[in-house]
């Protein structure tokens with residue numbers, strides 16, 4: 001075992017995927033020397049995030065991790081959402097980023113493995129950034145006066161790293177988080193099955209298509225090079241073949257045929273969807289970023305954008321405190337907690353509204369679509385929240401109230417279907433949830449003070 005004393009690097013980052021690369025780029029910009037350790041020398045194919053909202057793209061551009069003139073992936077202009085009850089052939093509700101006040105930029109879709117390797121390759125070329133591939137953090141020990149000291153295992157050698165800041169960017173199942181004793185709540189929602197097909201018959205090219213179905217959520221979007229990604233959610237305990245059949249019913253015919261042909265040929269990729277809420281994002285000289293700091297259902301496709309934002313929050317906190325690491329980590333913890341609460345609450349509420357089989361959920365789902373169809377301002381505000389451009393829980397609370405008001409527009413329809421009682425119960429639930437969000441927002445503001 002060899003030991004590297006404080007002096008060689010200021011920051012050690014466990015994980016060289018989106019969150020790790022973004023954090024390294026942001027912190028090296030402050031003059032800090034950063035070492036990334038990444039176990040995976042060859043990332044291989046993996047089913048994970050690809051759609052990046054405009055704030056994430058803006059962030060990656062600002063960090064110098066992507067460039068405007070590099071034609072990578074494909075442009076995405078927003079979401080196209082297919083509600084379950086509209087039936088086959090009904091058009092999608094479009095939610096374009098372009099409606100958000102003052103936004104010009106689009107999002108992008110970049111195939112996950114390509115994205116991960118591009119970011120790591122780019123950041124390793126930065127001054128003050130080193131990358132050890134095939135290395136991992138294998139131990140974390142607390143020492144008085146030093147905080148945590150990490151053990152990194154690389155090419156059979158264990159090295160103790162004494163650095164000012166250790167960042168856990170090692171994903172949803174973060175080992176680093178476990179090693180420092182930060183506990184977390186986990187909920188495994190479902191699995192995801194994904195494949196690539198030709199994009200010739202992709203509906204709404206240039207949009208992230210989302211198909212809503214009691215069997216789960218499915219997605220289809222272009223990834224560039226004439227290809228499209230399709231993903232199907234498989235709920236806990238459900239049969240994957242049956243689920244895929246249920247999902248495919250909502251896909252337009254020629255595209256459905258393309259997917260069936262690919263499914264018949266080979267084994268698709270698979271992933272799990274979790275909601276993970278760690279009890280803290282900071283402990284001593286350790287900070288968690290990206291999915292290690294918490295993740296939610298991928299319905300809002302905001303994990304990558306949130307990981308990029310973490311890097312900026314960390315950078316700004318260090319800058320604002322004049323590189324006082326202790327004070328900066330406190331700031332980081334408060335700010336990223338705010339972002340994450342809004343993101344997670346939004347994903348959970350939408351998921352419940354779209355998938356739960358109760359009259360209350362059905363009313364909420366109808367209210368959401370009515371809001372989107374009838375209110376351009378509502379679409380703008382929703383897209384600002386979905387894309388994380390607006391991450392205020394106050395905004396989410398007020399949007400929820402405005403969505404709830406749509407129930408009155410829907411009342412004649414529910415009375416006509418002799419579902420007046422369900423309507424009243426649904427409205428009561430909407431009001432009580434809306435009050436709860438207002439209370440969450442207030443608590444958060446008080447905690448921040």
Ligand SMILES: Cc1cc2nc3c(=O)[nH]c(=O)nc-3n(C[C@H](O)[C@H](O)[C@H](O)COP(=O)(O)OP(=O)(O)OC[C@H]3O[C@@H](n4cnc5c(N)ncnc54)[C@H](O)[C@@H]3O)c2cc1C
Pocket residue numbers: 013014015016017018019020037038039040047048049050051052053135136137138169170171172175176192231271272273289290291292295298301302303304305307
């Ligand atoms: C099916 C699915 C679809 C999704 N779709 C979207 C989407 O469209 N848009 C979006 O924004 N988000 C999406 N997400 C979420 C997105 O994939 C994640 O938010 C994002 O990948 C998080 O990046 P990360 O860097 O935090 O973690 P990861 O990408 O999980 O990377 C963690 C890294 O840490 C490394 N590591 C592990 N252990 C150690 C260790 N001990 N020491 C050092 N390194 C270690 C791993 O090798 C890996 O490289 C999706 C997720 C899923 C599951």
